[in-house]
Amino acid sequence: MRLSYSALDSFQNCSLKYKFQNIDKIKEPKSKEAVFGTLVHGTMKFIHNPSLLPPKLEDALDYFSKNWNSDVFEDELEERSAFSMGVAMIQQYYKNNIVSEYNIVDLESRFAIEIIDPKNGANHTISGIIDRIDKTEDGYEIIDYKTTKKMPSQDKVDNDLQLSVYLNAFLARYPKEAANLDKITVSLYYLKHGVKLSSQRSLEQLKNANQLFLDVIAEIEKGIFVPNVTPLCDWCGFQKICPMWKHKFKEERKIDSEEINAAIGDYINLKSAIASTKTQFAELQEKITKYMEQEGVERVFSDEGIIAQTLRKTYKYDEKQLREILEPLDKWESVLKVDGIALKNIMSVLPVSTRQDVERARVLDKESKSLTIKKK
Numbered sequence: 001m002r003l004s005y006s007a008l009d010s011f012q013n014c015s016l017k018y019k020f021q022n023i024d025k026i027k028e029p030k031s032k033e034a035v036f037g038t039l040v041h042g043t044m045k046f047i048h049n050p051s052l053l054p055p056k057l058e059d060a061l062d063y064f065s066k067n068w069n070s071d072v073f074e075d076e077l078e079e080r081s082a083f084s085m086g087v088a089m090i091q092q093y094y095k096n097n098i099v100s101e102y103n104i105v106d107l108e109s110r111f112a113i114e115i116i117d118p119k120n121g122a123n124h125t126i127s128g129i130i131d132r133i134d135k136t137e138d139g140y141e142i143i144d145y146k147t148t149k150k151m152p153s154q155d156k157v158d159n160d161l162q163l164s165v166y167l168n169a170f171l172a173r174y175p176k177e178a179a180n181l182d183k184i185t186v187s188l189y190y191l192k193h194g195v196k197l198s199s200q201r202s203l204e205q206l207k208n209a210n211q212l213f214l215d216v217i218a219e220i221e222k223g224i225f226v227p228n229v230t231p232l233c234d235w236c237g238f239q240k241i242c243p244m245w246k247h248k249f250k251e252e253r254k255i256d257s258e259e260i261n262a263a264i265g266d267y268i269n270l271k272s273a274i275a276s277t278k279t280q281f282a283e284l285q286e287k288i289t290k291y292m293e294q295e296g297v298e299r300v301f302s303d304e305g306i307i308a309q310t311l312r313k314t315y316k317y318d319e320k321q322l323r324e325i326l327e328p329l330d331k332w333e334s335v336l337k338v339d340g341i342a343l344k345n346i347m348s349v350l351p352v353s354t355r356q357d358v359e360r361a362r363v364l365d366k367e368s369k370s371l372t373i374k375k376k
C-alpha cells in the first residue's frame with residue numbers, strides 16, 4: 001500500500017474522512033484554513049530559498065499579499081483578520097530569526113520510503129513532504145511549520161509520529177547519519193506563537209514509528225471507516241456527506257417533516273426536564289431524610305401516601321482470603337476482570353512501546369446505540 005503521512009494522519013483523526021479522500025477519491029473543497037496554511041508555507045519557502053540576497057521582511061510581506069486569495073473567505077471582517085494574522089506571523093518570524101544565518105539543505109523536500117511488513121513480507125510506501133532541512137553546526141535539523149493555534153506539550157512533541165517519520169525519511173536519504181542521532185534535531189515551528197518545539201529520536205522510537213505505520217495499514221485493510229467528531233470537523237470539507245453533520249444542511253435531508261423536527265425538539269426539552277426533576281428529587285430526598293432523623297422515625301405520612309426509609313447494604317470481598325479459597329480450585333483466574341478505568345489511569349506512565357502493545361490488545365467487546373444531546 002502507498003500511504004502519505006497526511007493520509008495516515010487523516011485516518012487516525014477520522015477514518016471516514018480518510019475513506020472519502022483516499023478510497024472514494026472525493027475532492028474536498030479547500031477550506032480557508034487550508035488555503036491560508038498553504039500560503040504561509042509558500043512564504044516560508046520564499047524566505048529561505050537559497051539566494052545571494054535573502055528576501056527582507058518587506059519582500060516576504062509583498063510575496064504574501066500578492067499571493068493572497070480572497071475567494072475563500074465569507075466576509076471582509078474574516079478576511080481582514082486572517083490577513084493580519086499572516087502578516088503578524090511573518091513579522092514575528094523575522095523578529096526571532098536572522099534568515100541569512102541558516103544553512104538550508106532542502107525545502108519542501110519530497111520523500112517516499114519503503115517499509116516491509118516482517119509478518120507477511122508485504123511492501124508498503126510512505127510518502128510526504130518535509131518543510132525544511134537545515135545543516136546545523138554539528139548535525140541537522142528537520143523542521144515542520146504549523147499554522148494552528150493549539151500547541152502540543154513537550155511530551156507530545158517527543159513522541160510525535162510525524163517527526164519520527166520525517167527523520168526516517170531523512171535517514172533513508174543519508175543512511176550514515178543514523179550513527180549521529182544525537183546530533184539531529186526534529187522541530188515543530190508554531191508560527192502563530194513564534195515558538196519552535198524541538199526534540200530528538202532514539203533508534204527504538206524510529207522503529208516504533210514504522211510499526212505504527214504497519215498497524216495503521218492493517219486497520220485500513222480491515223475496511224471499517226467510522227466518523228469521529230472532533231473540533232477538526234470545523235475544517236472538514238465533507239460535512240455535507242458525513243452522517244454526523246449532513247442533517248445540519250436542510251437541502252441534504254431526505255425527509256424533512258414538521259413531525260420529526262418537533263420530535264427532535266421535544267426530546268431535547270424532555271431530557272432537560274428530566275435532569276431538572278432529578279435535581280429537585282435529590283433535594284426533596286435530602287430534606288425528608290433530615291426531617292426523619294430529627295423526628296427519630298423510619299416512616300412519614302401525608303395525604304398522598306407513606307415514605308419509608310430502608311437501609312441498603314453493599315458488600316465487597318477480601319481479595320486475599322478469596323484468592324486463598326479459589327486458587328486451589330483453579331477458579332481464581334475466572335473471577336478476575338481487567339479494570340478498563342484503572343488501565344486508562346496507568347497508561348500515561350507506561351513506556352510508548354508498551355502503550356502501543358496495550359492498544360493492539362484492545363478488542364471490541366459489545367456495542368449499542370444511545371442518543372446523546374449537545375445543546376445549542
Ligand code: SF4
Pocket residue numbers: 014016017227228229230232233236237238239242243244245
Ligand atoms: S465532518 Fe468530522 S466526522 Fe465527518 S468526515 Fe469530516 S472529520 Fe470525519
